Amino acid sequence: MDTKTILADNGVNVEALLGAREALTQAPEAARFKWRASCEWAHGTHARSTIDTFYGLGEEQKHRQPHRIETDHPELFAAEDHAATPVEVVLAGLAGCLTAGIAAVAQNRNIQLRSVKATLEAGMDLQGILGIDGDVRNGFDGIQVKYTIDADATREEIEALVAQSQKRSAVFDIITNPTDVSVTVS
Amino acid sequence: MNAAANGRAAGAAVRPPVRSIDVAVIGAGHSGLAMSHCLAALGIEHVVLERGEVANAWRNERWDSLRLLTPNWLSRLPGYQYRGPDPDGYMERDAVAEFIADYARATTAPVRTGTAVCSVEAGGGGYRVRTWRGDWQARAVVLASGAFNRPAIPRLAADLPAGVAQLTPLSYRNPSQVADGGVLVVGASASGLQLADELQRAGHPVTIATGEHVRMPRHYRGRDIQWWMEAAGLLDERFDALRNGRDDLARARAVASPQLVGSRERAIMDLNALAGEGARIVGRLAAVRDGRALFSGSLRNACALADLKLGRLLAALDEWATGRGLGDGLPAGERFAPTRTDASPATSLDLERENIRTVLWATGFRPDYSWLQLPVLDRKGALRHQGGVVDAPGLYVMGLPFLRRRKSSFIHGAEDDARDLSEHLADYLDAMAGRCRDCIAVPS
Numbered sequence: 287m288d289t290k291t292i293l294a295d296n297g298v299n300v301e302a303l304l305g306a307r308e309a310l311t312q313a314p315e316a317a318r319f320k321w322r323a324s325c326e327w328a329h330g331t332h333a334r335s336t337i338d339t340f341y342g343l344g345e346e347q348k349h350r351q352p353h354r355i356e357t358d359h360p361e362l363f364a365a366e367d368h369a370a371t372p373v374e375v376v377l378a379g380l381a382g383c384l385t386a387g388i389a390a391v392a393q394n395r396n397i398q399l400r401s402v403k404a405t406l407e408a409g410m411d412l413q414g415i416l417g418i419d420g421d422v423r424n425g426f427d428g429i430q431v432k433y434t435i436d437a438d439a440t441r442e443e444i445e446a447l448v449a450q451s452q453k454r455s456a457v458f459d460i461i462t463n464p465t466d467v468s469v470t471v472s
Numbered sequence: 473m474n475a476a477a478n479g480r481a482a483g484a485a486v487r488p489p490v491r492s493i494d495v496a497v498i499g500a501g502h503s504g505l506a507m508s509h510c511l512a513a514l515g516i517e518h519v520v521l522e523r524g525e526v527a528n529a530w531r532n533e534r535w536d537s538l539r540l541l542t543p544n545w546l547s548r549l550p551g552y553q554y555r556g557p558d559p560d561g562y563m564e565r566d567a568v569a570e571f572i573a574d575y576a577r578a579t580t581a582p583v584r585t586g587t588a589v590c591s592v593e594a595g596g597g598g599y600r601v602r603t604w605r606g607d608w609q610a611r612a613v614v615l616a617s618g619a620f621n622r623p624a625i626p627r628l629a630a631d632l633p634a635g636v637a638q639l640t641p642l643s644y645r646n647p648s649q650v651a652d653g654g655v656l657v658v659g660a661s662a663s664g665l666q667l668a669d670e671l672q673r674a675g676h677p678v679t680i681a682t683g684e685h686v687r688m689p690r691h692y693r694g695r696d697i698q699w700w701m702e703a704a705g706l707l708d709e710r711f712d713a714l715r716n717g718r719d720d721l722a723r724a725r726a727v728a729s730p731q732l733v734g735s736r737e738r739a740i741m742d743l744n745a746l747a748g749e750g751a752r753i754v755g756r757l758a759a760v761r762d763g764r765a766l767f768s769g770s771l772r773n774a775c776a777l778a779d780l781k782l783g784r785l786l787a788a789l790d791e792w793a794t795g796r797g798l799g800d801g802l803p804a805g806e807r808f809a810p811t812r813t814d815a816s817p818a819t820s821l822d823l824e825r826e827n828i829r830t831v832l833w834a835t836g837f838r839p840d841y842s843w844l845q846l847p848v849l850d851r852k853g854a855l856r857h858q859g860g861v862v863d864a865p866g867l868y869v870m871g872l873p874f875l876r877r878r879k880s881s882f883i884h885g886a887e888d889d890a891r892d893l894s895e896h897l898a899d900y901l902d903a904m905a906g907r908c909r910d911c912i913a914v915p916s
Contacts, residue, residue: 427816442783446780449773449776449777449780452773453773453777458770458773459770462758462768462769463770464759464766
C-alpha cells in the first residue's frame with residue numbers, strides 16, 4: 287500500500303465487510319439471515335421488546351447481550367409516555383440504518399467523516415388509524431430525512447454517500463417497498 | 473430387436489449425414505458475421521447457422537420507430553463501414569438490417585438461413601450441433617445468438633388484472649396496437665423512455681415506473697455523446713482492467729441501457745422531457761395487489777443517483793478534453809437540471825380507476841440458452857465466461873453487454889472482440905490438432 291496515502295478511519299472495518307461479501311458470494315446459503323424480536327405487553331399501550339438471537343451464516347447467533355426497546359404513546363393519547371411511540375422507533379431504525387450505511391460507504395471510499403447528524407420527520411393523518419376516513423392510510427404519508435455532514439469531501443461526494451447508503455439500506459427498502467407480513471395467533 | 477433395427481434403418485434413411493466442420497457460428501447478426509469474417513481471414517473453415525434470415529432480430533423483433541443509438545459514422549464491422557450520405561444520423565431499423573445484410577454479402581459469409589439450432593451437446597471431441605436442417609459436428613462453437621432474445625418480465629406480472637394488456641419491446645410495434653387509454657411503462661432504460669415518449673405523443677397518458685437508470689444527454693458541448701465516449705476511451709475499457717475488478721464488471725454488465733434516442737432532431741431524452749410532455753413519473757413497480765400497482769418510495773434517490781452519475785461522467789469528459797487541449801475548441805460544458813419529481817410521487821395507483829389498460833415491460837432482456845445442453849450456466853442462468861471464452865473448451869460467445877469491452881454489444885464493438893476471440897479460437901484448434909498428432913505419434 288502507498289504509505290503516503292492518508293487513510294480515513296470512521297471505525298468501520300471495511301476489509302471484514304468486503305471479506306464477508308466475498309465469502310457470501312461463494313456461499314449463498316450462509317447469506318440467508320433471520321432477524322427476530324420478542325415483545326411483551328406491560329400495561330396500557332406500554333410494551334417491552336427484547337432482541338437477543340438471530341440466525342445467519344448457517345447457524346444460530348446471539349447478540350453480546352439482550353437489547354431492550356420499550357414503546358408507549360404520549361400523554362395526549364391518554365397514555366403514560368413510558369417510551370417512544372412505535373412509529374418513532376421506525377424512524378430511529380431508518381436513521382440508524384442510513385447513518386451506518388453512510389459510515390461504511392465513506393470508509394470504503396476513503397472519506398473521513400467528522401460529524402453526521404440526521405433529523406427525521408414523518409407526516410401522519412390520524413384520521414386513518416382512528417378509522418374516521420377510510421381513504422386515509424394508517425401509516426406515514428411521507429418521511430423527510432435531513433442530513434448535516436461534515437467530512438473531508440466535496441458536496442457531490444457527500445451527496446453520493448447519502449444516495450449510495452439509501453441504495454443499500456435494508457430499512458429504506460422495507461419502508462419504501464411492500465413487504466409481506468403474516469400475523470398469527472398460537 | 474427387429475422393430476428397433478427397422479426403426480434405426482428408417483431413421484438413417486431420412487436423416488442427412490452429419491457434416492463435420494471446424495467451427496459452427498450460431499447466429500447471423502452483426503456479431504456472428506464479424507466473427508465469420510475474422511475466422512475466414514485466419515483460414516478457418518466454418519459455417520454460420522441462422523434460425524431465420526440475416527439480421528433476423530432487426531427484421532422481425534424490433535419496434536417500427538427504433539433507430540440505432542450510435543451515429544452512422546460509428547457503424548463499422550471488420551473490413552466494412554458506413555459510407556452513406558448522413559454520417560451524423562442514426563440508422564432506422566430497416567436500414568440496420570440492410571447494413572448487416574450488405575455486410576454478409578460483401579464478406580461472402582457462409583450463412584445457412586432458416587437453420588434454427590435445436591441443441592448443442594458435447595461429444596465427438598467437440599460439439600454436436602443439431603438443427604432443423606441436419607446435424608453438424610464442430611470442433612468449436614461460437615454463440616452469437618444475441619443478448620436480447622427474451623424479455624425479462626418480473627414475476628409480479630402474474631398479479632395484473634386479466635383485463636390489462638401486456639406488451640414487451642419485442643411484441644410492441646407501434647401505438648396503433650395499443651388499446652385506448654393509459655399505459656404503464658415499467659422501466660426507464662432507453663427502450664422504456666423511447667416507448668413512453670412515443671405513446672404519450674400518440675395520446676396515451678403514460679405513467680413510467682422508474683428504478684435505477686442511466687441518464688445521458690444525446691449531445692454534449694456540440695458533439696454526440698458517443699463521440700465523447702469513444703474519443704475518451706471509455707468504450708474501449710476492458711473487462712479485465714476495471715478498477716474494482718469483478719464487482720465493477722458485474723455491475724457494468726447488468727446496468728440498464730442509457731436514456732438515449734437516435735432521432736433526426738437529436739433530442740435529449742430524459743425524465744424531465746417526458747414529464748414536460750405530460751407523462752407521470754413514479755417509483756419502481758414494487759407489487760400489484762387487488763388491482764393496484766404499488767410503486768417504491770425510492771424514486772427521489774433513483775433520480776439522485778442518476779443525476780450524480782451524470783455529473784461525474786460530464787466532469788470526467790471535461791477533464792479529458794482539457795487534458796487533450798481540446799477545451800478551447802469546444803463550446804462550454806452545459807449542466808443539466810436535476811431530475812424533477814412530484815412533491816409527493818404516487819406510491820399506489822388503482823389501474824382501473826386510472827384507466828391504465830396496458831402495461832409495457834421495458835424491464836430488460838435475457839439471452840435464450842434453452843437449447844444449450846452444456847453445464848456452462850451459473851445459478852442465475854447466465855453464461856460462465858471470461859471475456860467471451862466460455863467455461864467449456866472450444867466454446868465462445870459474442871455480443872453480450874461488456875463481454876470484453878464496454879462497447880461489446882454495440883455494432884462497432886464486434887470488431888475487436890471478434891479479432892481477439894478468433895485468435896484464441898485458432899490457438900485452441902491448433903492445440904487440439906497438436907494433441908491429435910501426439911496421439912498418433914505416441915503408439916508408433
